[in-house]
Amino acid sequence: MIKAKLNSYYAYLVYKGYVSAYRLMKDKYVAGGESIYTWLRAYRKILG
Numbered sequence: 001m002i003k004a005k006l007n008s009y010y011a012y013l014v015y016k017g018y019v020s021a022y023r024l025m026k027d028k029y030v031a032g033g034e035s036i037y038t039w040l041r042a043y044r045k046i047l048g
Helices: 002-016 021-026 034-047
Strands: none
Touching: 002 021, 002 034, 021 034
């Protein structure tokens, strides 16, 4: 549950342009890009 919240938060930061997904993975904030990109697709679909 906590990981999902963190991943959604990180994806929101990527969506807003504050950080890149590559940077999050490189700095080991997230283990892989699948969850970040899943959330990112959701934000793009919902928020346009």
